[in-house]
Amino acid sequence: MTTPTSDDYIVRAIRPDDWTAVKRLRLDALRDPVAHLAFLETYEDAAAKPDAFWQERAIGSGERSESARQIIAETPDGTWAGSVTVLIEEAGSEDWAGYPVERRQGHVVGVFVRPEHRGNGLIKTLFDAGVTWAWQQGAERIRLFVHADNTRAQGAYRKVGFAPSGVAVAFSKDEAESELEFVLERPL
Numbered sequence: 001m002t003t004p005t006s007d008d009y010i011v012r013a014i015r016p017d018d019w020t021a022v023k024r025l026r027l028d029a030l031r032d033p034v035a036h037l038a039f040l041e042t043y044e045d046a047a048a049k050p051d052a053f054w055q056e057r058a059i060g061s062g063e064r065s066e067s068a069r070q071i072i073a074e075t076p077d078g079t080w081a082g083s084v085t086v087l088i089e090e091a092g093s094e095d096w097a098g099y100p101v102e103r104r105q106g107h108v109v110g111v112f113v114r115p116e117h118r119g120n121g122l123i124k125t126l127f128d129a130g131v132t133w134a135w136q137q138g139a140e141r142i143r144l145f146v147h148a149d150n151t152r153a154q155g156a157y158r159k160v161g162f163a164p165s166g167v168a169v170a171f172s173k174d175e176a177e178s179e180l181e182f183v184l185e186r187p188l
């Protein structure tokens with residue numbers, strides 16, 4: 001098989017009837033060799049969730065939601081090659097760690113590309129779709145957190161325009177380790 005290029009994918013928001021594929025991709029991501037750095041959830045915790053959880057996620061982060069959007073890349077044979085999810089954080093709210101959110105912003109989570117689809121530009125295509133949606137929702141900046149040791153992900157984020165903000169937070173699975181905030185400011 002030839003290596004796919006970023007033109008070979010359909011990139012779109014998830015839909016309610018996608019919930020089994022949402023679950024499958026997430027469980028595969030949680031078995032990635034770097035999952036312990038990349039994701040806070042464990043495979044066992046995700047696998048134990050009831051169908052209703054995935055059904056609600058496919059709606060709550062789906063094409064009709066204004067507060068979250070999961071974007072996936074589908075190959076011509078229907079395989080899901082990767083995904084990013086953008087959450088909207090409202091100004092005046094508190095973030096998941098209890099810190100105040102000063103500006104309406106996007107927060108990118110759940111970034112995963114299957115190994116056989118890495119290094120071909122797909123991650124940029126996924127981010128472009130997520131970033132465009134966040135600007136459409138009125139976000140003034142977009143941020144994400146990446147483990148200090150996850151150098152490949154950091155390389156990918158730099159390539160799509162994100163830069164470290166200087167903020168570092170303790171990694172919740174091991175407070176001796178840290179996660180770095182990367183930010184993309186809205187163009188003027």
Ligand SMILES: CC(C)(COP(=O)(O)OP(=O)(O)OC[C@H]1O[C@@H](n2cnc3c(N)ncnc32)[C@H](O)[C@@H]1OP(=O)(O)O)[C@@H](O)C(=O)NCCC(=O)NCCS
Pocket residue numbers: 032034037038039111112113114117118119120121122123145146147150151152153154155156159
């Ligand atoms: C993170 C991820 C989505 C990035 O997608 P990708 O297709 O692998 O990214 P790319 O290959 O386009 O970009 C990575 C960049 O980092 C570089 N890189 C690769 N391994 C590296 C390493 N060990 N150290 C430093 N840089 C590295 C690559 O060379 C590339 O830069 P280049 O194109 O200038 O050469 C993908 O690797 C993945 O799914 N990883 C597992 C899950 C994960 O870590 N998610 C992120 C959670 S924050």
